[in-house]
Amino acid sequence: MAMSRSIGKGTNAPVKDDTEIAKLLNLLRNLPDDERRFGMLKRIAGDGGKLTPKWAPADQVGYVYWPGLDRATRELFDSDLSYLADRDYLRREHHDRITRCPACRSHNLNIREVCVSCGSTNLASQPMLHHYRCGYVGAVGTFGTEGDARVCPKCDGILRHIGTDHEVVGEQFTCRRCFASFEDPNVEGHCMSCGERTLAEKLVFDDVFEFEMTNLGHAAVRSGRLFDREDEQMTEPDLPLYRRQVAMSLLREEVRRQARYKIPFSALVIRTRPPGGSAEGERAVVKRIRDKLRDVDHLGRYNDDVVLVMLPATPEAGARVVLDRMLGRVSEESGARVSGTVVTFADADHVDVALDNASRQV
Ligand SMILES: [Zn+2]
Ligand SMILES: [Zn+2]
Ligand SMILES: [Zn+2]
Structure with missing residues (x-):
């Protein structure tokens, strides 16, 4: 305990003690937005790159990311977490679901069988x-x-x-x-906060997320700042690659537009980093892929190891030709094992499922 205090002070070393973390975070509270968010990202990096919620039965929400913060600070930090996740510094991952009373949102429910x-x-x-x-x-x-x-x-x-x-x-x-x-018997939740009684099938659920650092998040920590200047917001630093959120909204827009005008549209999902590959190797591969695309094609991040190529006005067969030629040339030039697949989309609502399946195949 004494040791972690002396090491932890002013550095990125992991601090395990909750009160100590709360103290450090309270120092962040009064900083300007960008410094505070950056400080939070650094904190998460220092704690192992992952932020997991902790159950808090006495808390109104039912869980906290950092214990010991007052309500206003916590709300501010929760919105910072969303900010960082929406800009791809952090990745939201499913952690659990929490059951709530539909009348008052309380998680204090007594669930049991009734007549x-x-x-x-x-x-x-x-x-x-x-x-x-x-x-x-x-x-x-x-x-x-x-x-x-x-x-x-x-x-x-x-x-x-x-x-x-x-x-x-x-x-x-x-x-x-x-x-x-x-x-x-019926199964019913009796709310211990407001007294409402609700049949199990009418109870409501919230998704609870954990957060993990992305490569972009790590790059920001190394650079000492968030890449939030206007010229940096769309693409990854020094890479001709749209950030994930930007790429996903471009893709949805393309799928909608091409469906409306009945123009064929395909995308490629390409693993740019083989298991065990380096970040630098990945960057070289991404640049080579960009070189081989038309100006109208878009290249974006899907996850840390996989990119997305959008090929407007390209039917599936054409996309296959593009993919085969590209994989051959990029693998040859970079000496890396690059694999990929073609994805087509039935409609904009099924984009996530289609990409999820494709990214698991490559
Ligand atoms: Zn009865
Ligand atoms: Zn009998
Ligand atoms: Zn209630």
Whole structure:
């Protein structure tokens, strides 16, 4: 503890203690926007390049990224995280989903089985048995007993061995309040904040994200600043490559436009960095790809190892020719193993699924 304090001060060394992190973050709070966001990115880089939410049952939202911050600071930092993710310094990854009350958004829910007719939680349940010989199905309490064995109330047969002469086919619930009997109780969430009662299927969910540094994020930390000047906002530093968010919106726009005018449109998904490849090697490959494209084609980032080539007015067969020629020439020139595939899009709504599938193939 004492050691991490002396090392941590003023450096990027990981600081594990929550109060200490809160103290450091509170120092960021009063800086101008760009310095504060950069400081946050540096903090995440120093903590291993990943920011994972922590569950906080007493907290209104239910989780925090950094414990110990006041509400205003936390809201400011949450919006900074969105800012950094929207500009590709961080990547949002699915972490979990949190269940909420639709009336007040609280996550403090008591979820349990209730009576289908009166909603009471005062339920009793017993197994239901099926007697093979006569087909009788009923709650275990409706069977008689003879020594250790049960007796079927319909045919007076003896039930000796489960699986041989009878089976358990579920449970029967009885409400101790209204005496209704049923096999499938309702599942309901009772909000401990506002008292609202909501059937399970009507409860709402929020996605909870974790954040991971991208190559662009690491590059920013190395350069000592965010690449947010007007001339830097569209492309990656010193690369003829649109940033991911820019590339994705260009792509959606192209898909919509070409569909409207019934013009064929294809894209290529290319792995520019083989497993274990370096960032510098990747940059060289990206530049070579750009050299081989037409002016009307767009080149953009898909993820740290994969780029996206948009080929307007190009049918699938034409795109295949472009891909084969390009992969051959780029691999030969750079000596890197570059692989890729052609993607076409049914409509703008399915862009993400199509790209996700394609990027896993390359
Ligand atoms: Zn009832
Ligand atoms: Zn029977
Ligand atoms: Zn509520």
